[in-house]
Amino acid sequence: MMRHLKRLYIGIVFFFLYAPILILMIFSFNKSRYMSKWDGFSLKWYADLFSDRDIMSALYYTLLIAVLSTIIATVIGLITAIGIHDMNKLGKGIMVNISYLPILNPDIVTGISLMMLFVFMKLELGFLTLLLAHITFNVPYVIFSILPKLRQMNKHLYEAALDLGATPFYAFRKVILPEIMPGVVTGMILAFTLSIDDFVISYFTTGAGVSNLSIIIYSMARVGIKPTINALSTLLFISVLLLLLIVNKRTSNNNGKEKVI
């Protein structure tokens, strides 16, 4: 009896979580533009999607910003994490706490504060400001993915490498980097997904002509239902699913331990 109840309850919760997405996906193949009736199978919303210049440009900017901000944030975060690790207690405390601010602060506050900064600096809101904003909120996640790995590392390894005649950079590349690599990869994945998914901060820090997918969806949904968004959702859902499956496979191959997901 209890077992069936449990199964039923879990079933209902997963139905609640997935039914809306699944219905959206099914109706992306509907010929009619209304979701009240099924008019037959059609791929026309997908055709519309790929011929919609706004959506395609948003997709381009989303990916471009995600890739650029991930690369830059990972480099900055990696270097900074190493620096922070070597700081004295006070410096470390200050750095960690200030870096935590963008994580703790509500997105909307981060968004408007950056917007005010850019307007104050007379930077025109657009691609550059969007990129700067994304790097700003990504770096802390990279730092906090790498710091624990540095803490776990045996610091004598690096010294040993130096004693054996390695240059600091060579020792970094051959000793430190391999040790902290899992943290770097975690940070990168986090940064990339956060950037792709971000709406609130992007909404406030971008200007005319440069939108990411979230902003496009928001402005379309505000007006009402549009079946092209259904098609877009379907494609995004499938890409997220594939990405997660790959990441999961990768991490479970690596070390059987549970990962950050």
Next chain:
Amino acid sequence: MKKSWVAYPYVVWMIMFIVVPLILIIFYGTVRTTPQGMEFTLEHFKRFFEPLYIMVLVRSLYLAFICTIVCLLLGYPVSMILASKEYRDKKILIFLMVIPMWMNFLLRTYAWLTLLEKNGIINTLISFIGLPKMDLLYNQWAVVLGMVYNFLPFMVLPIYSVLIKIDKSIIEAAEDLGANSRTVFRKVIFPLSLPGVVSGITMVFMPAVTTFVISRLLGGGQFLLIGNLIEELFLKSGEWGFGSALSIIMMILILFSMAIMSRYEKENEGGGLL
């Protein structure tokens, strides 16, 4: 071989893009322009105490509170079941719980827009069984529904990650000492799961208070939450002063409750959920 200097470039970045923007918020929130120039003022904060704006804050807190309670009541049993013996090895279920978190939250909200609208699926079903169509969208329950839908996994996962770490022998000990399953839950499992509950509450309540997207899409124009108000002040009416003051209030509220929560969360370190 101190190499802490490599962090200095980021110190500059941090000051520029984290510290200065916050100073700007405080600056605009406490200053007004007069013909003589700028002067210090608390009028923006005073304005917040007008009944209209207090109502907005109360409504935001109220809806976020209901959302948190619903998530807790719905989510706790889910975590318990997923952490129970029969389901423990079914990693796929946890994976399924995680996927919606990675899905763009605008799309998740939009999905409900399509379900609840006048000609949406739910109304079609309702009229199919002969009942009149209902206005499901653009009221506060639609907003709460959207919040619960978006934030439920944030409640389930932290609780789950605490529950599976509970030492089974403690539960067995309680049972050996004659506790029935209700007592075991009340005296052993629930107290031990509190750190997870606390972080779950934090992870649901915080975004629910500050959202402006869910309320805008599912609540229409009329259910103004504090997030909507801040958005309008900055993007439509350009009242940076009052908008900044509201942001400061919101920030203090959030950081303050975070500080309280993190005291309980200490034991939960290494939960591994982001």
